[in-house]
Amino acid sequence: MPRAYLAQENDLPALRGRLNIKRQFTTLAVRPDRLACRYDVLSADTALLRIMKACVVLLRHYARAADTLRRLNELRSLLVEVSDVPLSHLPWSQVRIDRTNNRWETLYNLARLLLKRNWQATHHESLAQHGITLLFPMNDLFEAYIAALAKRAVRGTKWTVRAQAGGLYCLSEDGKEGKPRFQTRPDLLIERDRQTVMIIDTKWKRIGLHPEDTRSGVSQADVYQMMAYARLYHCPQVMLLYPHHAGLGAKILNAGYRILAGEERLQVASVDLVPDEAAIVEQLIHLIAINTHRGDGIGAP
Template sequence: MKNIIISEFGVIKKVGDYESPVDSFSEVFVSDNIFARIKDFVFTHTNDLLFTYAVQRAKEQVKVKNYVGLLQISDNLQIEILPKSTAGSAKEARQMLLKMLQTFSTYQSLTKAHLAISKLPLLEVYVTVFLDELEKLLNLGLGRNYEPRESNEQYIKGKILIAENIHQNLLNQQAIFVAYDDFIYDIPQNRILKTCLAKLKTFVFSNATRQRIWQYLSVLEEIPLSDNLQQDFTKSQVVSPHSERYKHILQWAWVFLSEHSFLPFSGNSFQMSLLFPMEILFENYVGQLFRKYLPDNYEVKLQDRRKHLVVSHKAQARFRLIPDIVIEKQQNENKEVLIFDTKWKLIDASKPKQNYGIEQQDLYQLYAYGKKYNARHLFLIYPANENFTQPLEVFDYEEDMVLHVLPFNLLNEGSVEVRKIMLS
């Protein structure tokens, strides 16, 4: 499978349009045939949220926007879009993305071991997570259910179906037609897993991953493939003794089995999108790290919705304010409020005359938050980069309200960055 690796906001170009082109993390050159397939996909399956197509000096190009993750173009072509920020290589960028995904409940099965294999293509990392989940399940034991069966048997079990027995065995006195419940592994969940493994064996992976796929296929040899995946997924959502055990692995299985699994914005309840807007990933990552590492006397609220810009208009509050992170620190009988907003944008500390690249509207927004929440300390958090490694000098809104603009190094341990921010 052809795997194209590119950074967010990177550009894909046709190799035939340039003399001696050299690939980089942000600029990738592909054959005319592959470019045509990508172009067709852009115009057929996606909208301008993901890509922009342009022609400059008679040379075509497709520019990636700020969605990151994995995009399947066809059976043998996929694009990995990775975070830009401070990552110096695709491996670092992939590791950064996996770290941020860990803070979402669906992806909590991503572990440090999976971060360590970030040199592998993103698809193989995901498959490794699926196989690890399957290994855990097999160690616990596959689920089984009682399923109704009707058949001719040599001995009585369950109950005899008299009418059928006369019809089937009038001349065969050695058999008895019975109905019984069989405790079997042939259940929807296991059929889904077998079908998923059968599909994954057709992909090109490392030898170690391929061996694991074949190994688990042999373990599930007696289980049939699903002949109706949608029906089996629907049945598997019914609450049962197996629900919790199979929850995460079925979500991963759906990713690999759904025809639309690598496209965003699916409405299916099992859908686990593999494309993510970087603003949401960054905001959620920072917020969850505050929740994880701050002491108990700090209350962390994400996407707080208690305040409005207009208290009353025609007897209703209007223009709701939704700061990314609100932290309330209890000190004796007093409560201090801290407001944080995250922005996925590279700013430059060496350009004060250009306001470092900070948007004026973001400062207006923080000022409104400060007024409405009665907060003295406000914070704008941007990803650290080579031109932004230290906090900017404090911005004074008023005598009793200041704004701190801070870098967040995604390559550091989360606890380190949270401590740095709270001590700023």
């Protein structure tokens, strides 16, 4: 931790540093056993670390993960020598970044963003302050976004959309009380009259249409997964849904395949995320309706 020499004043039994003459001959005039001393002490209780400790305390109020809370508690214990300062009285003007503490500059700038509630945006601004790189789990975001819009697409119809539902197992152990193994959680179950008529699995991947690639970038493992879903859920239609891009052409992708040794079908489709949400909902209505062959009622008010 960076430390600095801080000026201290104290009444001591022996001289340390310099004598505070004014205090010695006024306040301590009747205390010959005490000397008014002025001295410097190497301390971690600096303006920089007071701000860092305030940031740790703030983050503890927002943290939810046990590992994050544990790390924040460890940091707070390391800063036990540092004074607690209210947010409104943090010594911003006293912070000096020099060669002794310059490796803390990035952390200090991040703490300033957090403590001043200067939340960074996700869009580009040429005059914005420097922030940090934000990494999003795009596959999870894509899945949640499509699930929300698919539910909107079937609102007011006989169709329902359930996300991360199902829960059927692929295998069970041998024996009378064989335990089930390998539970499944399809991204989206499209149901009608309590029957699963379509399963959609979203994939945040870039697929292509290359003549030399007979699979068009579709993962073989993903195909096996969808075949397992079709079998377990007795579902006639399963779909791998990808984000659309210019390389796929102007129209959204909707390629169909028959699963051999059965009646189930696999669709490889795309959805264009560039238009507004209403247009994306219309795309989902079209994909669900045309691929289930029972599209009556979809999109009806």
